[in-house]
Amino acid sequence: MSEQTVMLQNEEELLLSRFPEAVKKDERKGYEGYVVEAKALRDFATTLRDKLGYDYLSSVTGVDYLPEGKMEVVYHAYKTTGGPALVFKVQVPRENPVVPSLVPVYPGADFQEREAWDLLGIKFEGHPNLKRILLWEGFEGFPLRKDWREPYFEEEHKPYKSRFPEGKFFRIEDRNPFGKNVDYPAGFDPDKWIPDNSNALIYEGLGRVERAGDDLPTEQIVVNLGPQHPSTHGVFRMVVTLDGETVVDLEPVMGYLHRNHEKIGERNTWLMNMPFTDRLDYLAPMSNNFGYALAVEKLLGTKPPERAEYIRVIMAELTRIQNHLFAIGMFLNDMGAFFTPSLYAIEERELILDVFEAVAGSRMMVNYFRFGGVARDIPEDVMKKIHALAFERLPRRVDELDRYLTGSEIVRVRSEGTGVLTAEQAIALSAAGPVLRASGVPYDVRRADPYGIYDRFDFDVAVRYHGDVYDRYLIRIDEIRQSLRIIQQALQQIPAGPVLAGKPQYQFRVPPGESYGRVEGPKGELGFYVVSNGKGNPWRYHVRAPSFINLTALAEMTRGQKVGDVVIILGSIDIVLGETDR
Amino acid sequence: MDGSGILKGLGITLKRLIATYVDDFKRGKQRYYTEEGVEYRRSPEVQGIFTVQYPEEKLPTPEEFRFVPFLVGEEMEDGTLDPRCTACGICAKVCPAQCIWIVRARDPKSGRARPKPAEFYIDVDLCMNCGMCAEYCPFDSIKMDHDYELATYDRHAENVFDLQKLLKPVSYYAEIRPRNYEREEEARRQAEEAKRKAAEARAKAKAAREAKKNPPKQA
Numbered sequence: 001m002s003e004q005t006v007m008l009q010n011e012e013e014l015l016l017s018r019f020p021e022a023v024k025k026d027e028r029k030g031y032e033g034y035v036v037e038a039k040a041l042r043d044f045a046t047t048l049r050d051k052l053g054y055d056y057l058s059s060v061t062g063v064d065y066l067p068e069g070k071m072e073v074v075y076h077a078y079k080t081t082g083g084p085a086l087v088f089k090v091q092v093p094r095e096n097p098v099v100p101s102l103v104p105v106y107p108g109a110d111f112q113e114r115e116a117w118d119l120l121g122i123k124f125e126g127h128p129n130l131k132r133i134l135l136w137e138g139f140e141g142f143p144l145r146k147d148w149r150e151p152y153f154e155e156e157h158k159p160y161k162s163r164f165p166e167g168k169f170f171r172i173e174d175r176n177p178f179g180k181n182v183d184y185p186a187g188f189d190p191d192k193w194i195p196d197n198s199n200a201l202i203y204e205g206l207g208r209v210e211r212a213g214d215d216l217p218t219e220q221i222v223v224n225l226g227p228q229h230p231s232t233h234g235v236f237r238m239v240v241t242l243d244g245e246t247v248v249d250l251e252p253v254m255g256y257l258h259r260n261h262e263k264i265g266e267r268n269t270w271l272m273n274m275p276f277t278d279r280l281d282y283l284a285p286m287s288n289n290f291g292y293a294l295a296v297e298k299l300l301g302t303k304p305p306e307r308a309e310y311i312r313v314i315m316a317e318l319t320r321i322q323n324h325l326f327a328i329g330m331f332l333n334d335m336g337a338f339f340t341p342s343l344y345a346i347e348e349r350e351l352i353l354d355v356f357e358a359v360a361g362s363r364m365m366v367n368y369f370r371f372g373g374v375a376r377d378i379p380e381d382v383m384k385k386i387h388a389l390a391f392e393r394l395p396r397r398v399d400e401l402d403r404y405l406t407g408s409e410i411v412r413v414r415s416e417g418t419g420v421l422t423a424e425q426a427i428a429l430s431a432a433g434p435v436l437r438a439s440g441v442p443y444d445v446r447r448a449d450p451y452g453i454y455d456r457f458d459f460d461v462a463v464r465y466h467g468d469v470y471d472r473y474l475i476r477i478d479e480i481r482q483s484l485r486i487i488q489q490a491l492q493q494i495p496a497g498p499v500l501a502g503k504p505q506y507q508f509r510v511p512p513g514e515s516y517g518r519v520e521g522p523k524g525e526l527g528f529y530v531v532s533n534g535k536g537n538p539w540r541y542h543v544r545a546p547s548f549i550n551l552t553a554l555a556e557m558t559r560g561q562k563v564g565d566v567v568i569i570l571g572s573i574d575i576v577l578g579e580t581d582r
Numbered sequence: 583m584d585g586s587g588i589l590k591g592l593g594i595t596l597k598r599l600i601a602t603y604v605d606d607f608k609r610g611k612q613r614y615y616t617e618e619g620v621e622y623r624r625s626p627e628v629q630g631i632f633t634v635q636y637p638e639e640k641l642p643t644p645e646e647f648r649f650v651p652f653l654v655g656e657e658m659e660d661g662t663l664d665p666r667c668t669a670c671g672i673c674a675k676v677c678p679a680q681c682i683w684i685v686r687a688r689d690p691k692s693g694r695a696r697p698k699p700a701e702f703y704i705d706v707d708l709c710m711n712c713g714m715c716a717e718y719c720p721f722d723s724i725k726m727d728h729d730y731e732l733a734t735y736d737r738h739a740e741n742v743f744d745l746q747k748l749l750k751p752v753s754y755y756a757e758i759r760p761r762n763y764e765r766e767e768e769a770r771r772q773a774e775e776a777k778r779k780a781a782e783a784r785a786k787a788k789a790a791r792e793a794k795k796n797p798p799k800q801a
Contacts, residue, residue, distance in 0.1 A: 160680050164671035165695070167683030169703040169742065272678035275712035340595060347632050354624060358644035361726065367712045375717065376646070379761075385626065393626040404594045407587030506676045506718045 004083070011052055011086075019044060026089060030299070030513020030532075033087025038099050041090055045075075045105040053079045054086050055427050056443070057106035059516070059527050059544040060113055062120040064094070066146040071097040071122055074529065076516055076544075077106075080427055080441055082448035085516065092122070101127035108430025111552045119144040119262070134255035134581060138190050140183040143260050150263070151181035157537045158268055220248060223563070227256055231334055231567040234577030238554075238570070242563055250558045250566065252551050257581035265541035270296055270508045273541065275367040277528075280543060281579040282364050283326055286319040286356070287521040289369035294451055295517025295528040296371050299510050302501050308373035309453045310494040314386065315368065316452075316519070317483040317490075318356075321394065322349040323522035324434075324476040324483075325401075327574040331473060332405065334571035335414055341405060348397050351389055358382045371508060373500030383491075390487040398480050406474065415470035419557040419569035422467055429553040432546045433524025435573055438475045439467035445520035456493075457486045469565075472572040507536060514540075523547050523574055543582060547575040602630030615639055645759050648713040648726030650706050651682075655749040663749045666723030668697040673715035673724050681708035682715065702745040707737060722766050728758045 015023055015034065022040030026033050036044045048054040054077040063072045071094050076085045090099050101124035102109040113124040114133040121142035124130055132139065141148045152175050154160050162168070184190060226237035235256035241249040261280065265273050277288040290312060297303070304312070326349055329342030353363040359378050360366035368375050378386070405411055421431065426439035436443055442463040446454040462478035464471035510532040518527035524546030531540035550573050557569050605628070606613055613619045620639050623632055634641055651673075655663030669686040685701035688694065716726045727750075734740040756763040 158680055159675040159677070163677075163680055163682060164674040164684045165669065165686040167674060167685050167701070167703070169683045169701075169705070171705070171738075171742075172708065268678060269676075271676065271714070275678050275710055275714070344598070350632070351624070351626060354644075357647055359646065361646040361648040361713055362711065365711065367714070379645075382644075388626040400594060404591045408591045409585060409587045412587070504718065506672070506714070 008084075014051070015044070015047070018047060026087075028513075030511060032514070033089060035089050035091060038090050038092055041100050042102065042105060044088065045077075045102050048077055048086065048088075049105060052086075053081065056080050057102065057108050057430055058085070058432075058518075058525060059529060059542075060102070060109050060116065061529055061542040061544075062097075062116040062122045062144075063531055063540045064120060064144065064146045066094070069094045071120065073099050073116065073122060074514075075102070076527070076529075078448070080443045080448075082443075084449055087516070097122040098125055099123070100125050101130075103127055106430065107428045108549065108552055110429075111549060112430075115548075118142070119260070121145060132255075134258045136255070138184050138188055138193060140185045140188075143263055144266075150260075151183075152176035156267070157535075158272060225566060227253075231570065232577075233330065233571070233575055234580075236575070236577055236580070238566060240558075240563060240566060245562050245564075247558045247561050247563055247566060250555045252554055254548075254551070254577070255581050257577045259582070261543065261582040262541050266538055268538075269506075269536050270510055270538060271371070271506050273538070274369065275365065277543075278365040278367055279578055280545065280582065281323075281521065281523060281526075281547065281576045283576050284319045284323045284522045285364055285366045286315040286368060287323075287519055287526060289366065290316050290452075291517050291519040291521065291526045291528045293369040293371055293517070294519060295515050295530050296508075296510065298515040298517055299513055299530065299532055300371055300508065301511075302372040304373040305498050305501055306495050307377075307497040308499040308501075310490050311374050311378060311499060312369065312452055313454065313457070313490050314378075314487055314494075315356075315359075315374075317487045318352050318386070320483045320522045321480050322352040323574075324480050325349045327522075328401065328405070328473060328476055331568065331571040331574070332411070334568050335411065337410075341401075344397075344401065344404070348394060351385075351393070355382055355386055355389070358385075370500060370504070372502060373498070375500075377499050386487070387491060390484055390491060395481075395484055398477065398484070402477055406477070411473070412470060414565075414568060415473060415572075416468060417466075418469045418565050419561060419572060420466070420468045421553055421557050425556055426467065426553065429556060430549050431524070431553045432550060433521065434472055434475045434479065435524065435550050435553065437462060438464045438471040440465040445518055445525055449518070451517070451519060454486075457489050459483075459485050469568055469572040476574075509536070510534070510538075518544070521546055523576070523579070524550060543579075545579045545582060547573075547577075547579040548582070551575065551580065598630070605630035617642070643728045643730070643758075645761055647728055648716070649711055649730045650709050650727055650732070650743075651704060651713075651715050651724050651748070652727045652750045653702065653745070653748040654723050654725055654752055654755050657751050657753065663751055665699060665702075665745070665749060666721050667699050667702065668721055668723070669695075669699040670697075670720070672718055672720065676714045676718050678712055678714065679708045679710045681705045681710075699745060702748060704743045704748060706732065706741040706743055725755055725759065 019040055022037035023044060024035050026035050056078045057075060058078050059076040061074055063074060065072060070091050073090045075088050078085055092099055099122060101113055103113065104126065111133060113127055114130060116122045117124060117130055118132040118134050119142055152172060220241055220243050223240050223242055224237055225240055226232040227235045237253040239251045239253060240247055261276065264276060268276065273292060274289060277292045278285040280288050325345040329345030332341040333339060356366055357363045359382055360368035421439050423440040426436045426441055440463060442461045444461040447461050459482045462475050462482055464475050512532050512534040514531045516527055516529045518525055525544065526546055527544030529542040529544065530538050533539040554570065554573065558566050561569065615638060620634055620641065622628060623634060624641060653665050653667055655665050658664050669684055671684055674682040674684050681704055683703040684699050687696040687698040687700040689696050713726045715724045
């Protein structure tokens, strides 16, 4: 028995003996982890965190088990020292789903619990700010519940019967007339609606707050940064309460790009979701494909052939490089270096996108991964180009970018010591990826819980210790260099052979069960939680979006900073709204 | 904080600026508005300016590039196109956006289904260019196009492609995807060869069996 199995057994004994009544092992076929009684949840979580070292709560989500009349909240916790997940669940009746909030134990659960409330209607008792996060207050119903139907509802599952063999064309828009497709909650009139007091300031756009306990009769002011503002990298709003120029508080407001990716995913067949994942974080499509493929492969039990594994690594690392280049470029834009650095970075990104285009067929919407491999092999000439990029051009250009920016006094004065997030805060707030590692936590899924063939490569987990904006910039340069190292090794080791296990197929019988596939995406831990009931479509399809969860830490980073720095702090998190809002 | 970092940075910008003119000088007229020029400017070797003057210059599309599907039609002798499509409906079933509509043809007399599409629609506004229809088509009859300039004045009238608009000749397909075309033709040839051989072997075996059953009387 390996050391790890012994450790896991000890943990299990401890948990079961400590909570003999309230904690049971999840015995359902294809499921893992523990089922915890709602009333014992907080104690259980505290034990996990303080006694067992599961200090990082990665994912919180809900599942609507309509046939059983139950709602389930699923938690995935990790140790920041590495290792597999500890999964625990709480089951509550569907009519009145109330679960104690875990925000007091893991503050990083904040946005994720709000999301579960928003989309599934699960109440988290004791949550400090339980209101809708992706949808607005005038939205009727909880869309991820299985009995909720969209206004243009056609059928429960794709493929729709109206398409073949009697596929009489109709325009989807005609079934979804603009202005007549919205339901409001009972008694809600959008024209007369006035948000309650705490929200009033936000919606009015500009409000004043009396400042208490001061001799001078001054006021605080509420300013909306966004939603339409170039610094927000999309449509995103920050409601900032200012005292003079200093940020007193900040509340991110998101959801402007919400399309309920997860509901679409549950209507889709398993394979159909692959191109949809490209549209999450459209700057890192290959990583999204990777995560989803991993999650479903775990359920299917397929393993990609060797060559496909290498191709996956090469593509995922190229994605990381181009994403970081873009992040650095745009971050400099936020800082006021108008487009010169970002265009230098985009130039290199362009070459990588050309590779994606030649291999996958599209620059951004790659749709390249399949369950059990990848869609097609890399052509010989493109392989040469990847060689030229990985061994010559990119190392040289990254060095140039480094020389160009890292020492620049303007960059340093603006970013050093700005937006500091300590290691403890970063872990508690479930920050992931470069944000976590720049705060001195060397946690990288590729090393902590290796997937694919990452255990074969020699690379360092980039880590910086100041936790400020400057370190979050530096860590991206470091990571590009490490990614290049991985690609170089992969290119030297890649064997010949098939790139897909078995015959190409489009219908999958996925065995019932749950699975969580996670990868180290460029923005942090990207996880896909899927539940299968043995049918052709996922029963539940959830995305643990790093851009979204990293924003939990935004308020913490900006408090006490100058309002001008809010823009670069946001830029240093590197969010993509396609993923944040889903 | 002596400003040397800024100066170093400015030096790099200056170097980049000069590199463009050095490239221009070295490569002369063929740098712009020629195929080699475009090819050079998107290669890993390029030092100076990187941009392409669209629409005067266009980036070449790689073979695997995909943009809205089209139907491959065999060129008939009378100049019409006969769709390879057998109306099996797999493309409509794998389509994630569900933007493909197919009406299967029926025999006018017997009313039985025929392996041909009577109507075929693709709503280009819905199509997400994922290429799954082409990937899973067992008859190589739906393929992804390379023509990405689809802007129209009236999307309601022009962005729903019907059978006529979707059909393109095999020669067009062979032109935009030569390697794929070659591979598929090779596979088809081999399959036919195998089929022919199997048929021959069957005929032989049958003949042998019959010979055994009814031995020639004269012998």
